[in-house]
Amino acid sequence: MPAETGQSTPGPTADDERVAQIHEALSGVIDPEIHRPITELGMVGSVTVDAEDTAHVTVLLTIEGCPMRDRIERETAEATATVPGLSRVEVSTSAMTEEQRRELTNRLRQGRRQIPFNQPGSLTRIFAISSGKGGVGKSTVTANLAAAMAADGLRVGVIDADIHGFSMPGMFGITDQPTKVSDLLMPPAAHGVAVMSIGMFVPEGQAVVWRGPKMHRAIEQFASDVFWGDLDVLLLDLPPGTGDVAISVAQLLPSAQMVVVTTPQQSASGVAERVGSLSTSTEQEIAGVVENMAGLTLPDGTVMDVFGTGGGDRVAQTLARAVGHDVPVLGRIGLDPALREGSDQGVPLVVSDPDSPTSMALTGVARALVHKPRGLGGMKLPLTVARS
Ligand SMILES: Nc1ncnc2c1ncn2[C@@H]1O[C@H](COP(=O)(O)OP(=O)(O)OP(=O)(O)O)[C@@H](O)[C@H]1O
Missing domain, CATH: 3.40.50.300 (P-loop containing nucleotide triphosphate hydrolases)
Structure with missing residues (x-):
């Protein structure tokens, strides 16, 4: 099954077990800079599986032009492809909103701004x-x-x-x-x-x-x-x-x-x-x-x-x-x-x-x-x- 990265063409959402399995698989993808799973960092935007069994995953990158983009895209595609019953994987990326970034930094600081x-x-x-x-x-x-x-x-x-x-x-x-x-x-x-x-x-x-x-x-x-x-x-x-x-x-x-x-x-x-x-x-x-x-x-x-x-x-x-x-x-x-x-x-x-x-x-x-x-x-x- 091909695992591709690039622009997604989101199809109809199939609310099936495979979506949960993809989330589970993505918990093994670690952000290379923050060293935590992307699922914990709010970086998984949407996950859908369409009628052709194509998985569409959107990853939210911490910043526009993130230097780790290629690596995160690749690892996301590879992790998704481990889920059975998919014919194809499409990964797309976009940057977090300012609000999402603030949420992430709050989570990382655990609410504190101290040493x-x-x-x-x-x-x-x-x-x-x-x-x-x-x-x-x-x-x-x-x-x-x-x-x-x-x-x-x-x-x-x-x-x-x-x-x-x-x-x-x-x-x-x-x-x-x-x-x-x-x-x-x-x-x-x-x-x-x-x-x-x-x-x-x-x-x-x-x-x-x-x-x-x-x-x-x-x-x-x-x-x-x-x-x-x-x-x-x-x-x-x-x-x-x-x-x-x-x-x-x-x-x-x-x-x-x-x-x-x-x-x-x-x-x-x-x-x-x-x-x-x-x-x-x-x-x-x-x-x-x-x-x-x-x-x-x-x-x-x-x-x-x-x-x-x-x-x-x-x-x-x-x-x-x-x-x-x-x-x-x-x-x-x-x-x-x-x-x-x-x-x-x-x-x-x-x-x-x-x-x-x-x-x-x-x-x-x-x-x-x-x-x-x-x-x-x-x-x-x-x-x-x-x-x-
Ligand atoms: N054991 C060693 N053998 C050979 N060269 C060394 C050794 N230790 C340090 N050097 C070399 O000596 C020079 C000075 O080392 P370094 O810059 O680490 O010193 P420093 O005490 O941190 O200096 P600074 O005062 O600039 O902070 C460097 O060129 C370093 O590569």
Whole structure:
């Protein structure tokens, strides 16, 4: 039986069992952006079967020119064609009305316009990846941790909170813009990770020149006006240092635990003093330290410690004294040209070569984080931001 897409010529409605079976079959069609069945999202407009046993299905797309149209049409046609007793399937599409879109976004927000991760009962683990200074590989580590967690079957989201120095779209190879459904944004995804970055809205080559309050608002919107669905883990790539954005993240997402990326050479006091005093004043927990750019393995198998050794341990020990609890070194990631190449090409190394020693070290860090017991941080209420 042919399954066709295109303009429908609706025939007389046959109020038969097959219509119910088609609805049932369509509950297996998942919207690629929202990750829910189209039947739950009010996207099935009409279903009829005419006298020639042709099924006519109308799908309501969230927006005019929806980039997922072909895929949804095809999957709808395929699902409908599984129902017995049909000679033909015709699928047509139209865009939701503004009213239907509002209903959908209300359903997705469950009536609330708040940060879902701060709701009681939210099971999302949040990690803010920070560093004492720039260029230590914080963004590279963030992208690879996210992809490693997704490869382990977790639902993962990334907020690129490094507003001035955004890099997540490039590291994930994402060129799509988020789709806007009413007042909710659908984050583009790559390598199993949903990503939101200011870089998706900025024309190439243009810089973002925002001050603190505007950056605060952007991060608030990324947390509250983006449909993240039920995430297991949310990672935030913070800007280097301990400026406004780090404080905003602590205020907006108080259950976020900090992961500190450092190089083996960094002065423990410099990094730990800054990050430690931030975490003490914001009462954020520190999940651990990642030592990046550790030894470089040479072709003959010997390891060259280009940036020295011991920075991770020193930072962890100094931080532990500053915050008054144990701070583990979660892992050491070697200096590896393949890691840089993967980031430049938009494919994290843990995806392109999951068995390389560097990927295994990153996956080890990802698993250590996910299996870390939850701290009390998850029980704190969000702070109110007062800005003069
Ligand atoms: N372990 C590594 N081995 C080789 N190259 C690396 C490694 N980690 C990071 N890099 C490279 O170092 C450069 C800086 O990394 P990255 O942009 O991730 O750092 P960052 O700390 O996020 O910097 P920023 O201060 O811009 O936020 C990039 O070119 C990246 O590909």
